Amino acid sequence: MFKSAKFVAMAVVAGLAASACSGSASGGAEESSSGDTLVVGVDLPLQGASKDASEATVNAMKLYLDQVGGKAGKYKVQLKVYDDSTAAKGAWDDATCAKNAQDHVANAKEVAVMGTYNSGCAQIIAPVLNADPKGPMLMVSHANTYPGLTKSWDPGDPEKYSPSGKRSYARVIATDDYQGAAGAQFAAKDLGLKRCMVLNDNQTYGKGVSKAFEDEAKKQGITVLGNQAWDVKQPNYAALFTSIKSKKPDCVYLGGIFDNNGGQLVKDKVKVLGDNDKVKLITPDGFTGYPEFDGLAQAEGTYLTFAGLSTEVLREEGGTAAKLLDAYKKKYGEDPATNYALYGVEALQVILAAIEKSDGTRKSVRDAVFEGEGITIPAAESAVGKEITISKETGDVNVLDISVLELKGKTETYLKPWPVS
Template identity: 25%
Template sequence: MCVSPAQAQQTVLIGAANPLTGSLAAMGKDAENGTRLAIEEINASGLVIGGQKITLSLDGKDDAGDPRTATMISQSLVDDKVVAIVGHLNSGATIPASKAYSEAGIVQLTTSTNPAYTLQGFKTTYRLTATDAQQGPALANYVIKKIKPKKVAIVDDATAYGQGLADQFEKAIKALGVDVVSRDATNDKAVDFRAILTKIKGENPDIIMFGGADAGAGPFTKQAKQLGLRAKILGGDGICTEKLAELAGDAVDNVICSEAGAPLEKMPGGKAFQAKYLKRFNQPIQGYAPYDYDAVYVVVDAMKRANSTEKARILAAMPTSSYEGVTGKFSFDSKGDLAHGSISMFTYVAGKKHFLEEFKL
């Protein structure tokens, strides 16, 4: 029997879960944009798997960066019958959501950095970047080398990401012989940090490490300058965005931050991706859009090698992934962590993000 072209076409859903509202919305939309751009490109170039023309469709959901919402969203995506998940953005959403994907046998690819994500024993968990167990020590070693601090204060936003990164940094900096004079917790909705900063000012640290996102780090950095603190502000990939400069004003030049990956200008396809992204969305890249873009291509590569769009066969093909993307090579260890990662250090000069150094892992 002859199969008509209409019958031969198949729509395959790729799930994307990100904070599209709330304090992490800029980073969440950026991540979803990366996924969207890849899907549009693949559809435009044509995809055939098992003799069928495949049209990819984005199933994007808003988890608001909230663990409880993320858990509901994860079940909704499973019910929608997506074949893969790109997301969630923040570890506090990614980790609770991962259980539903594991139970459904759906591969999940994320830029979340909390080590706990891939330590759960799930066969579905894959990470596109380095972890906080690598990022925390890289931050500590960098500031030891460049600033030689004697005293450090640490503040975190009590999220899985912020607290986790701060824990890793604290362990590493103490091992290097630096005195941690205080450890304070706030929350990811806070915008007034003057009480904590006034206390820290009396402790006179050389560095204040902020574990959290740009929405908190912006006002934190601005208020630190207003209160006359001279300590450098240090943070991870959650604060290392273009948005931070808007939120912190001229105080942003006092920030040193890391990203769990290579800087855009050092990515194999970074320059070309930046041009495509700007043309499509008319705005600068905020964070991990290149990785979410690559994630879709990693999934499609698994489809091609499996010669199937079935979720089980895609998942079965993932451990042998070896894909060269915009951001570099994607191959994974037995837990689903990236085999060849890097950590990059940045500061801000006249309000513009400025690359300092890259550490290969």
């Protein structure tokens, strides 16, 4: 599964490199003094289906950093963008994530990492940053929803991500134990569904969110017809859905990411089982923010969950989020391609607040989040419009928003919030 690693220190798309620092130094973080420039690594998949979402997230972060003068307290701050995907795979790659982890640690000026987008990549990078002898090195994700990164889920979770014995991984988004459950509750209570087939992409995120959906669906009285992995390398899934058809499902739940041949999967679902008004299609956030998915005729009518608030809602609520979105649209001519863009800014806000409280070293940046008073971003300043507090015990966030979206007219339209219970 491992391929030769490719490390892209600067963004590979035009315009992303302007705010990124150049070069990479060997060794860990060094003592910094007032006026020094510190680096925040940004680790995202810049190739394949996630490219648009990653570009939008980086652009939003750059825009926000410019708005605050490129500083956190007495320190100048620059972003350095790392690509954790490969062209051959068209998605995040295990070996590239492993290489990036070493390069984060090796860059002496880098004090924290924003990312990753994919939970499986975070599983690789987080323990390396945590074991850094000049750290632990702080990592804050805007999009990792796999529960085990911060709480007990699979064997060894979450301790295996903190080999130093001290936590250094945090996130600003709700987790899949909530998201999967919300999808199942929506299926039962709003759609009245009774027989659901669950498919997963056999990756960390996909298996986790599928398990959460399955467990809650059973509690809600839905008959789960199976929880089966789809082979991401298959040219088509006609045989898979033909075998499912005999079970007479009224729902298919796709737990995974669109990058993993999700387009073909959706096409064959409709070809064999019928349109989504006949057999409902429900996905988690692994299918949100992909223009290719939104543009599929066969995807029309899909219900999606998102572990946060949609861009549409954040604009309507006003405040910092709306101002940032307006500035983004003025500069780039459109809203961000992903609902996760402002959560990328939120994660950056946590990192900048930690840097401001620090002495400029990796250890003190991490300690600012997990020791002492910790980090709280007031609602008036928060990129997502709510007061954000990171738990010093777990690294999880206090806000657990879940949104239900519906794909209508090639647009992911906000349908309703889903209460976390």
